[in-house]
Amino acid sequence: MSGLRAFRLMVWAAIVVLGMFVIVSTQLSGGSPTGETSSGTAKVGGPFSLVSHTGERVDNQALAGRPYLVFFGFTYCPDICPTTLFELTDLMTELGPVADGFEVLFITVDPERDTQEALASYMTSFDSRILALRGTAAETDSALKAFSAYAKKVPLEAGEYTMDHTAGVFLMKSDGSFGGMMDMHEPRETRLEKLRRIARDQVTGS
Amino acid sequence: MSSGFKLTVKLICMLAAMLLSTSAFAHQFSQGDIKIGHPWSRVTPSAAPVAGAYLTVTNSGSQPDRLTGGSTPIADRIEVHQMTMDDGIARMRPLPDGVEIAAGASVELAPGGIHLMLIKPNQQLIEGSSFKATLEFARAGTVEIEFVVQRNPTVETGSGNEHGGHTP
Numbered sequence: 001m002s003g004l005r006a007f008r009l010m011v012w013a014a015i016v017v018l019g020m021f022v023i024v025s026t027q028l029s030g031g032s033p034t035g036e037t038s039s040g041t042a043k044v045g046g047p048f049s050l051v052s053h054t055g056e057r058v059d060n061q062a063l064a065g066r067p068y069l070v071f072f073g074f075t076y077c078p079d080i081c082p083t084t085l086f087e088l089t090d091l092m093t094e095l096g097p098v099a100d101g102f103e104v105l106f107i108t109v110d111p112e113r114d115t116q117e118a119l120a121s122y123m124t125s126f127d128s129r130i131l132a133l134r135g136t137a138a139e140t141d142s143a144l145k146a147f148s149a150y151a152k153k154v155p156l157e158a159g160e161y162t163m164d165h166t167a168g169v170f171l172m173k174s175d176g177s178f179g180g181m182m183d184m185h186e187p188r189e190t191r192l193e194k195l196r197r198i199a200r201d202q203v204t205g206s
Numbered sequence: 207m208s209s210g211f212k213l214t215v216k217l218i219c220m221l222a223a224m225l226l227s228t229s230a231f232a233h234q235f236s237q238g239d240i241k242i243g244h245p246w247s248r249v250t251p252s253a254a255p256v257a258g259a260y261l262t263v264t265n266s267g268s269q270p271d272r273l274t275g276g277s278t279p280i281a282d283r284i285e286v287h288q289m290t291m292d293d294g295i296a297r298m299r300p301l302p303d304g305v306e307i308a309a310g311a312s313v314e315l316a317p318g319g320i321h322l323m324l325i326k327p328n329q330q331l332i333e334g335s336s337f338k339a340t341l342e343f344a345r346a347g348t349v350e351i352e353f354v355v356q357r358n359p360t361v362e363t364g365s366g367n368e369h370g371g372h373t374p
Contacts, residue, residue: 078258125251167296
């Protein structure tokens, strides 16, 4: 009975892993014909400079030697963004001090509405180790480019708008290279293992 | 098989958590041919400008109907939206004409698909709380319901891809 259940879960895990591979490889092959995961370093991980919800400037140099997670979103997003942040909070709570081994960055793709004050209030609901980052339109574009991520403003009725955006979590290694993606639909144990692995990747590692 | 045993323990914990949380009990509302199953809304971060809400609509009538939106005392309005994921990119669009429920059919509004969106909630949605709302249907008119606030979807057995049901 439990064997069957374990088998069913394994099949699901295989499907999810396969799906992730397809997503990652299509994202990486966007511009270069050699879309191998190993060459992802060239496409994901580049210079960016933004300001946190607590007012400090955070850039890729300040993060040098530290593994980190990056997630793009915005506060007017009702579903995937708060869900991802709540999930990250739960995972970090479970990992405890292990989660001190990496930084977690939530970069807003909507700096127009997501002011520093709005983000500061929003972030009180999540693990205090998660930093929300925002920049000017140009700084936001650079950050998107640094991760080969996508965001686009889409006008709606009555002057309102929404944002299309890359929704996965980027895992970045301590040397600034790309360490893969984390999808919130992956089994919880897979996500925990990915975070443990990235937390172990300190400067001396790899 | 220790991993199988661990899974069983985990599942038992999940079930226990479900039983302890009243919000996980299915609740439903009906009006004429329209039945609304387990309306729930996701907990929101502090000062969130929007909130997602989900339910199942069943139309047992002989004519198609259409859920066009609604209202609630705790937000400006309720709209029908659709979220899609394509190549890792999330897109969210309002469905101004709402969602059709064919005669005899059932439509599930769930995370990652068609859902209800509360515009400008005037309070933070806290796990375990509930709030009243009025849904608008093109044919059936209005249906009074009550959303319960949950952190995660009610865990369904067998799907295997929703692992949110751990003890808080």
